[in-house]
Amino acid sequence: MLRFILTRVSLVIPTFIGITLLAFFLIRLVPGDPIETMAGERGIDAARHEQLKKDFGLDKPLIIQYGYYIERVLHGDLGKSIVTRESVLSEFQTLFPATVELAVCAILFALFLGIPAGILAAVRRNSIFDHGVMGISLTGYSMPIFWWGLILILVVSVQLGWTPVSGRIDVLYYIEPVTGFLLIDSFFSEDEGAFMSALGHLILPTIVLGTQPLATIARMTRSAMLEVLGEDYIRTAKAKGLSRFRVIGLHALRNALIPVVTVIGLQVGVLFTGAILTETIFSWPGIGKWLIEAIFRRDYPVLQGGLLLVGVIVMSVNLIVDLTYGLINPRIRHNR
Amino acid sequence: MALLEIENLSVEFPTQGGIMRAVDDVSLKLDVGEVLGVVGESGSGKSVTMLALMGLIPFPGRVKAKKLSFNGRDLLTMSDRERRKLTGKDVAMIFQEPTTSLNPCFTVGFQLTETLRLHEGMDRKAARRRAIELLEQVGIPSAESRLTAYPHQLSGGMNQRVMIAMAIACNPKLLIADEPTTALDVTIQAQILDLLMTLQKERNMALVMITHNMGVVAETAKRVMVMYAGQIMEERSAADLFASPQHPYTAALLAALPERSEGSRLATIPGVVPGLYDRPRGCLFSPRCAYATEHSRNVRPELRPWAGGHVRCHYPLGDPNRNANMNADHPLGTEAAS
Amino acid sequence: MTAETMEAPLVAAPTATPPHPLREFWGYFSANRGAVAGLFVIVGVVLVALLADVLAPHSPYLTDTKIALKPPFWQEGGSITYPLGTDAIGRDILSRLIYGSRLSLLIGVIVISISIVVGTVLGLVAGFARGVTEIFIMRLMDIVLTMPSLLLAIVVVAVLGPGLVNSMLAVALVILPHYVRLARAAVITETSKDYVTAARVSGAGNLRLMFKEVLPNCTAPLIVQASLGISTAILDAAALGFLGLGAQPPSPEWGTMLADAREFVLRAWWVVTFPGLAILITVLAFNLLGDGLRDALDPKLKR
Numbered sequence A: 001m002l003r004f005i006l007t008r009v010s011l012v013i014p015t016f017i018g019i020t021l022l023a024f025f026l027i028r029l030v031p032g033d034p035i036e037t038m039a040g041e042r043g044i045d046a047a048r049h050e051q052l053k054k055d056f057g058l059d060k061p062l063i064i065q066y067g068y069y070i071e072r073v074l075h076g077d078l079g080k081s082i083v084t085r086e087s088v089l090s091e092f093q094t095l096f097p098a099t100v101e102l103a104v105c106a107i108l109f110a111l112f113l114g115i116p117a118g119i120l121a122a123v124r125r126n127s128i129f130d131h132g133v134m135g136i137s138l139t140g141y142s143m144p145i146f147w148w149g150l151i152l153i154l155v156v157s158v159q160l161g162w163t164p165v166s167g168r169i170d171v172l173y174y175i176e177p178v179t180g181f182l183l184i185d186s187f188f189s190e191d192e193g194a195f196m197s198a199l200g201h202l203i204l205p206t207i208v209l210g211t212q213p214l215a216t217i218a219r220m221t222r223s224a225m226l227e228v229l230g231e232d233y234i235r236t237a238k239a240k241g242l243s244r245f246r247v248i249g250l251h252a253l254r255n256a257l258i259p260v261v262t263v264i265g266l267q268v269g270v271l272f273t274g275a276i277l278t279e280t281i282f283s284w285p286g287i288g289k290w291l292i293e294a295i296f297r298r299d300y301p302v303l304q305g306g307l308l309l310v311g312v313i314v315m316s317v318n319l320i321v322d323l324t325y326g327l328i329n330p331r332i333r334h335n336r
Numbered sequence B: 001m002a003l004l005e006i007e008n009l010s011v012e013f014p015t016q017g018g019i020m021r022a023v024d025d026v027s028l029k030l031d032v033g034e035v036l037g038v039v040g041e042s043g044s045g046k047s048v049t050m051l052a053l054m055g056l057i058p059f060p061g062r063v064k065a066k067k068l069s070f071n072g073r074d075l076l077t078m079s080d081r082e083r084r085k086l087t088g089k090d091v092a093m094i095f096q097e098p099t100t101s102l103n104p105c106f107t108v109g110f111q112l113t114e115t116l117r118l119h120e121g122m123d124r125k126a127a128r129r130r131a132i133e134l135l136e137q138v139g140i141p142s143a144e145s146r147l148t149a150y151p152h153q154l155s156g157g158m159n160q161r162v163m164i165a166m167a168i169a170c171n172p173k174l175l176i177a178d179e180p181t182t183a184l185d186v187t188i189q190a191q192i193l194d195l196l197m198t199l200q201k202e203r204n205m206a207l208v209m210i211t212h213n214m215g216v217v218a219e220t221a222k223r224v225m226v227m228y229a230g231q232i233m234e235e236r237s238a239a240d241l242f243a244s245p246q247h248p249y250t251a252a253l254l255a256a257l258p259e260r261s262e263g264s265r266l267a268t269i270p271g272v273v274p275g276l277y278d279r280p281r282g283c284l285f286s287p288r289c290a291y292a293t294e295h296s297r298n299v300r301p302e303l304r305p306w307a308g309g310h311v312r313c314h315y316p317l318g319d320p321n322r323n324a325n326m327n328a329d330h331p332l333g334t335e336a337a338s
Numbered sequence C: 001m002t003a004e005t006m007e008a009p010l011v012a013a014p015t016a017t018p019p020h021p022l023r024e025f026w027g028y029f030s031a032n033r034g035a036v037a038g039l040f041v042i043v044g045v046v047l048v049a050l051l052a053d054v055l056a057p058h059s060p061y062l063t064d065t066k067i068a069l070k071p072p073f074w075q076e077g078g079s080i081t082y083p084l085g086t087d088a089i090g091r092d093i094l095s096r097l098i099y100g101s102r103l104s105l106l107i108g109v110i111v112i113s114i115s116i117v118v119g120t121v122l123g124l125v126a127g128f129a130r131g132v133t134e135i136f137i138m139r140l141m142d143i144v145l146t147m148p149s150l151l152l153a154i155v156v157v158a159v160l161g162p163g164l165v166n167s168m169l170a171v172a173l174v175i176l177p178h179y180v181r182l183a184r185a186a187v188i189t190e191t192s193k194d195y196v197t198a199a200r201v202s203g204a205g206n207l208r209l210m211f212k213e214v215l216p217n218c219t220a221p222l223i224v225q226a227s228l229g230i231s232t233a234i235l236d237a238a239a240l241g242f243l244g245l246g247a248q249p250p251s252p253e254w255g256t257m258l259a260d261a262r263e264f265v266l267r268a269w270w271v272v273t274f275p276g277l278a279i280l281i282t283v284l285a286f287n288l289l290g291d292g293l294r295d296a297l298d299p300k301l302k303r
């Protein structure tokens, strides 16, 4: 098991280096003068230019520059936003909980609907229910979620008036950020209205962001379940006279969940892609919206830092899922 | 009264290319404590027959039978719930591949006690004690420590012992062993067979031993059923069958044994078992039969009482009028009309 | 699974001959109604794209503020001249959708072509060269796979600048790893087979092996992956268009149309609804087709 962990951890090192290289070169590849790009100052005079060049270490060879960059990154210095002049890391830290809150809700939504739907579809293979689930999930999988969000706003918020159109919470409420997760903070604020408002603001974004993972998880659960249901040990379980519920819910599900966990891990990247779009549509103050705005403001240090942080986070979550996979699969847990 | 009675059992699988009949009109009686050997080439429907009896035919297979009764109870009209109380308790089955037949996600102890708790209503402690006892009975050393092992940590032979322990846990009246030794090493094969036979005698269980191996049959069974392409070809006492096979297929199986040495597998008979697309109109064995005639190619023989058992052949080998019949190509008895 | 009593004598199994592989493929494929529907929709979209000049009632670029935000014909105030209504500056939505189908198909096909060609070459090289080259290529693909696809595409666009062509390049890069992996896996399985060894022994070089033996053997999975990839490409390019990083206005690209329409979501539902519906239907059709192809070509699922 220890060897398993060590191999997996060592496998992400090249990926980490790759991500840092990507972030490092990003800012040098953007059209325009890199010094002006980094400093966010335009049309500066030659002396200032030289000064900045020294400050950023741009007079050194690339490899040394990369070394400096890594050193700064490891010290938590990701540069400053050229728009707000704030440290990129601290901006990230304030916005990150909003994205995590949304993403966690979305993945829970996808799991709680997707796994049961996938199991039932597999058990009632070729039934109307199965075809229905598969049809809906393929539609969800094909859904342009930026449009899906707009349609939901149009119908649910505008026509029916059930949910707010955008934001995280009504402007009436001010909640002191403790955890940064508004749902939790407002819950402990003892202001019921604030909590309900936060909850209401979460519903549509959760559905929109959860749609693609839901479709993927339902499809994956179904196919994993179908495969497992054909295995010899399921026949054995039935030959023991176990109830259908026990055969499916225990013997089959336990095995079917192993590949599903991997898929859930892969959803982290998908969730982030979705968060960029969802946050844009719902004006959700998270990382996705931050990065898109950075592009339009040509705030390259933010883009560079965000790219690095998001890359490292996705990579780490993938690693954790990989290790979990080893934990829930006895074949890996005991061998190696 | 017989322990098990099967009459006219058929199992069909609808496939893209048409309906695959895996078991065709099988009838069978088995007494308490009797050992029946079932032999036949791969794909002859041995497993499917027994799975039908267990109620384990996978979707979209269809089971049809005139009668299917066990211990005086009708399995056809019984509710699923009632039937589940029988399977695993009074009728148990062990399979060909011990390693894949155990659930990789659960410990041996869990899988073993599960049966005991379900059918015998034991509590956790009692089930655990009994599980250790069972593992000892099937010859697993340091049984207690094996309870926490996962199937992949044990060898194939050990896993098969666990399967046997699971199957005999509730003292079944009938044990079906579907090629229990095929996947194992030769030395282990003998041990497992010995174990099964010892348990059978101790408990006076009825035992159905499915195998490819005529040697195994000779060692274990009192009665033998030979299957081909889903049909019973011959069914007689082991002694008679080995001494004077009546069906050309049985004869070919026996002849394929080098000096009839025990332990060797079925050697080759030219041709293959008919599949979905080449199922003959007449006798299913006729394309490979040395004695086929126009008549046997066109008219399917019925299973009829013969020489102390049953045979499905127009010209059984022991028939005194055999040559005359073959030469004249007379249609036989009841089938004249068909 | 439940046993039933025998009512009628069982019919004799049919004596048929196994069908020809291509017919068999069509048999499996056409049995999948979703896949056939997907194929029909795709054929329809292709026809619309080809005949856009004939079919479109108006120019997709013609603006006329007098008729801005006209609803579809079945609603009060709508007219059959503008069947699906007009947008904020009076362009006919139907005409824009019809011309937009050209762009979406073009995006799909071009992106996939780039990815397949580059991906297969990289995969073949990785599979044949092994060693450091292989590790380098595959690690690089891992990084591409790790990054959230849209973020990576955005970064590429940030470097190259927004626009239709650059967004296509970005998307092509994002979906590249699938083809690299596929081609490499094909090389590795194929080279372990006897006939390739035989070809090697008889003196065939790597290059000949690649094109004569290995490539034909991975066409089936490539076709499947291509069909699924077109849908991803259309979807991702539309997302970039929606974010303002893809095709630029006044291009009738569906995603770009949605970006323009966003602010009118409260006033004019039709400017938002139809472009998205067009994306959804097209993407769904390619996914249905891809699923159908995979099921029909995958021997594992045949039964």
Ligand SMILES: Nc1ncnc2c1ncn2[C@@H]1O[C@H](COP(=O)(O)OP(=O)(O)OP(=O)(O)O)[C@@H](O)[C@H]1O
Pocket (backbone or CB within 6 Å): B013, B015, B020, B021, B022, B040, B041, B042, B043, B044, B045, B046, B047, B048, B049, B058, B059, B061, B212
């Ligand atoms: N689920 C199924 N779907 C379709 N056909 C099946 C299915 N299960 C079994 N068959 C077919 O039924 C026939 C009989 O299979 P069966 O497993 O009973 O053979 P067998 O005599 O046990 O062979 P073996 O010695 O290889 O175990 C085979 O031709 C097989 O293809």
Ligand SMILES: [Mg+2]
Pocket (backbone or CB within 6 Å): B046, B047, B048, B178, B179
């Ligand atoms: Mg079998």
